[in-house]
Amino acid sequence: MPSQEKAQGLRPCPEGVRGFESRPPHGLSLLEQFDEFVKRLQLSHISDQEITAYKSAIQSFLEACSYRLTDDRIIIYINRLKEEFEPKTVRNKLIKIRRFLKFINHPLADDVKLPKIPKRRKNVIKVGHIRNLLNKAEELREPYRSRLKCAVLLSATSGLRAEELYKLRLNDIDVEDRVIRVRAEIAKDFEDRVTFFSEEAKEALIYYLEITGGRDYLFSKKSLNYHLAKLSDSLRMKHMRKFFSQQSDRLGMPTAVKKILMGHSLRGDVDLSHYDFQDEEELKEVYDRYWASYRFF
Numbered sequence: 001m002p003s004q005e006k007a008q009g010l011r012p013c014p015e016g017v018r019g020f021e022s023r024p025p026h027g028l029s030l031l032e033q034f035d036e037f038v039k040r041l042q043l044s045h046i047s048d049q050e051i052t053a054y055k056s057a058i059q060s061f062l063e064a065c066s067y068r069l070t071d072d073r074i075i076i077y078i079n080r081l082k083e084e085f086e087p088k089t090v091r092n093k094l095i096k097i098r099r100f101l102k103f104i105n106h107p108l109a110d111d112v113k114l115p116k117i118p119k120r121r122k123n124v125i126k127v128g129h130i131r132n133l134l135n136k137a138e139e140l141r142e143p144y145r146s147r148l149k150c151a152v153l154l155s156a157t158s159g160l161r162a163e164e165l166y167k168l169r170l171n172d173i174d175v176e177d178r179v180i181r182v183r184a185e186i187a188k189d190f191e192d193r194v195t196f197f198s199e200e201a202k203e204a205l206i207y208y209l210e211i212t213g214g215r216d217y218l219f220s221k222k223s224l225n226y227h228l229a230k231l232s233d234s235l236r237m238k239h240m241r242k243f244f245s246q247q248s249d250r251l252g253m254p255t256a257v258k259k260i261l262m263g264h265s266l267r268g269d270v271d272l273s274h275y276d277f278q279d280e281e282e283l284k285e286v287y288d289r290y291w292a293s294y295r296f297f
Contacts, residue, residue, distance in 0.1 A: 030067050033104045034058065040103070045190065047163075057096040069101075071108055078112070087115040125243040129235060130156055131296045136231040143212050148227050150208040151219050153201035154180075155240035157291055159248075159262040160195065161188060162237040166221040170214055178202050178292070179284070187263055194280050195261040196287045200295045251290045257283060 028036065037058070041051045064080075065073040081090045091114050101109035130152065137148045155165050158180055167186040173179070178199070184192045197205075208218075228236055241262070248258045258264075260278065278286075 030062065030069065030104075034062065034100070037100055037103050049163075053092075054096045054100075057093045058100050061093075061097050061100075069104075069106060074101075074108055074112075082115065087117050090115050091117060123234075123239065123242060125235075125239050125246060127247070127296065130240070130243055133228075133232055133235055134296060137227075139231070140227060143208070144223065144227055146204070146208040146211055147219065148224060148231075150201070150204040151224055151237065152240055153204045153296070154197050155237060156243050156247075157198040157201045157294065158195045159241055159244040159258070161241055161263070163188075165237065166219055166224075168218055169216050170209075170218060171216075173205070175202065175205060175209075177284075179280070182263065189263060189265060191263070193260070193263050194283065195263075196284055196291070198291050198294050200297070248290065251294075253290045254286065257286045261287065 038051070038055060041054055061077060062069075064077045078094065081093060085093070094112055094114055098109055098112040098114075101112065134149055134152060137145055137152070139145075140148060151165060154160065155162070160168070160180065160182070164182055164186050168180070172181050172183060174181075178197050178201075180195050180197065182193050182195065184190050187193065224237055245258065245262060249255070257278065260283065
């Protein structure tokens with residue numbers, strides 16, 4: 001059975017990271033134990049963003065309990081979370097708090113139960129949704145207009161994760177051959193991979209590079225998120241990857257190739273993880289069959 005942390009989509013403490021297998025030294029104050037916990041996080045493979053989320057959740061918890069983790073104070077805090085937040089938010093916070101309680105060997109740690117999250121209908125992202133967004137982007141002034149359109153087209157036709165897009169550098173892209181080389185350092189699974197983008201996305205990228213001078217880091221997370229929120233109530237950069245997945249299925253692209261391009265985990269898929277290797281040329285040949293000439297306009 002997968003752990004609650006995995007089920008929620010949060011990365012578990014990696015195996016072999018000593019800090020999560022052993023308890024902090026005896027005699028430390030609560031704040032010192034918290035500092036030790038943060039050090040273990042920093043030694044693990046989780047992102048800086050995730051570490052910040054852990055620190056924020058646990059600091060709020062400790063402050064609310066006045067740095068005295070009695071059973072009564074913990075129970076009152078958890079009940080307050082349930083009153084103030086949606087189940088998904090409560091679950092995220094409690095996963096972090098429970099992990100900290102286990103780290104300090106608190107007797108109540110194993111009794112902290114995670115709330116169930118109501119299952120909602122999955123978002124279906126269609127061509128019209130992306131086209132409408134691109135049309136609305138025309139309202140923006142340069143370079144914001146070109147940046148947003150380029151980011152949307154690249155992501156929607158390549159399957160990049162939002163965080164991979166934000167960390168993309170100019171030398172990660174072969175513009176002429178429409179290749180993106182996702183470095184292991186920015187990939188969620190810490191593995192190098194390649195993916196590709198359409199001719200329409202290439203046109204948008206060339207124009208964007210012309211008006212911006214081809215800076216090293218192509219996209220600003222803050223800028224993209226701000227303008228997306230300004231133009232759409234529902235679409236965010238993460239939905240471009242979802243569109244690529246759904247539209248690839250509509251176009252008939254082989255699922256195995258789609259998984260490889262998107263960097264999906266191949267654990268449990270014996271054929272893909274051990275036998276079905278494709279080189280870059282073969283992957284591009286399959287990709288181009290479905291996506292090279294695909295256009296929103």
